[in-house]
Amino acid sequence: MNIPSYPSRLLETAVNEFAKLPGVGRKTALRFVLHLLRQEKGESAMLGESILELIRNVRYCHSCNNISDTETCSICSDSSRQHHQVCVVENIRDILAIENTQQYRGVYHVLGGIISPMDGIGPSDLNIRSLEEKLSAGRVNEIILALSTTMEGDTTNFYLYRKFSSYPVKITILARGVSIGDELEFTDEVTLGRSILNRTPYIIPK
Amino acid sequence: MNIPSYPSRLLETAVNEFAKLPGVGRKTALRFVLHLLRQEKGESAMLGESILELIRNVRYCHSCNNISDTETCSICSDSSRQHHQVCVVENIRDILAIENTQQYRGVYHVLGGIISPMDGIGPSDLNIRSLEEKLSAGRVNEIILALSTTMEGDTTNFYLYRKFSSYPVKITILARGVSIGDELEFTDEVTLGRSILNRTPYIIPK
Structure with a gap:
């Protein structure tokens, strides 16, 4: 398939820019652009303006690196949360996922990525130094490693564990085991093996 | 799934705007926005700017309604094309598709939609009047109906045929038949029936 030549340079530029988004090809990009042209102008301009405003004014929480409108994000500035408990995550999507569970009342630390030699x-590309500063200041007594269960995640977990094991801090990791709703016969053997080793006392569900 | 509350209003606005694009949900929208934030600022701003520039400066060819940077689009101002042959299409995506075939040397007329009571x-919502003006002026001797083979497309074809049959103009429609590369046994019976009725003389392929 050769790339069709667009009838307008403005259209072509917009299509090229949309096609840079992850998972968006030129056909989808053209569909987005034609949708914007079909809409009322003010409505479509809002997308462009919201992007520019976000990029120009975005700020990151000085404590946890979460995206924030203020110097300290709403989680870090919430005094009802446990500030000595820090959950280490890769990016803000993981914060949203954990917050959604409503099971965690501590604070977060966003690494901004995971160690990936590939x-x-x-x-040095991750926000590790600021986490170490919190530990040095003695403001943390538990670090919860909540990274992906991939090779990169495991590498990063190991690196952080080695780096912080000298501090008087409890280092924990998310439980790995059989997913709720999964059937045993279809669970992969590594996960199933871990779930036997890490078995927990049976508690009658509430 | 309840909608997670975003840590930043700017982020939320951008996600909401992206989620208005066709086929984009809130998760994909967040992925787009985080991608823009990860990138260099100038790079990401280009998307926002290209949208605003397109919306503010977009023009439509005064002759065929195709998107254009100039008053007359590059196709309508190309004197080597057959200006008395007009291919009626729904939108500019169809122009790109037909141009891609390199089989058509006439000009186009973009309706901007098809008749869809639903x-x-x-x-009255389509660019039909300007097409009629071209016919009245005697500048056209063939109209090629190139609309979708859906009920809406057929309705529009019928409407245009009724409206323009009094003019001294040949009205043709794209051939319907078995797709090239299709196996007969999997071709739907309506298409196969049409392809028998509309059979053409066999020509040895070049």
Whole structure:
């Protein structure tokens, strides 16, 4: 398939820019652009303006690196949360996922990525130093490692564990085990093996 | 699934705007926005700016309604094309598709939609009057109906045929038949029936 030549340079530029988004090809990009042209102008301009406003004014919480409108994000500035309990996550999507469970009342620390030699991302590219500062200041007594269960996630977990094991802090990790709703016969053997090793006392569900 | 509350109003606005695009949900929208935030600022701003520039400066060809940077689009101002042959299409995506075949050397007329009572789109919402003016002026001797082979497309074809049959103009329609590469046994019976009725003389392929 050769790339069709667009009848307008403005259209072509917009299509090219949309096609840079993850998972968006040129056909989808053209569909987005034609949708914007079909809509009322003010409505469509809002997308462009919201992008520019976000990029120009976005701020990151000085404590946890979460995206925030203020210097300290709403989670870090919430005095009802446990500030000595820090959940280490890769990005803000993970914060949204954990907040959605309504099971966690501590605070977060966003690394901004995970160690991935294949992508050229090393420990120095992540927000690790600011986490270490919190530990040095003695403001933390538990770190919960909540990274992906991939090789990169495991590498990062191991790196953080080695780095922080000298501090008087409890280092925990999310439980790995059989997913709720899964059938045993279809659970992969590594997960099933871990779930036997890490078995927990049976508690009658409420 | 309840909608998670975003840590930043700017982020939320951008996600909401992206989620208005066709086929984009809130999760995909968040992925787009985080991608823009991860990128270099100038790079991401280009998307926002290209949208605003397109919306503010977009023009439509005064002759065929195709999107254009100039008053007359590149196709209508190309003197090597057959200006008395007009291909009627729904939108500019169809122009790109037909141009891609490199089989057509006439000009186009973009209706801007098709008659669809379910969506409240009637003949008065389409660019039909300007097509009629071209016919009245005697500048056209063939109209090629190139609309979708859906009920709405057929309705529009019929409407245009009735409206223009009094003019001294040949009205043709794209051939319907078995797709190239299709197996007969999997072709639907309506298409197969049409392809028998509309059979053409066999020509040895070049």
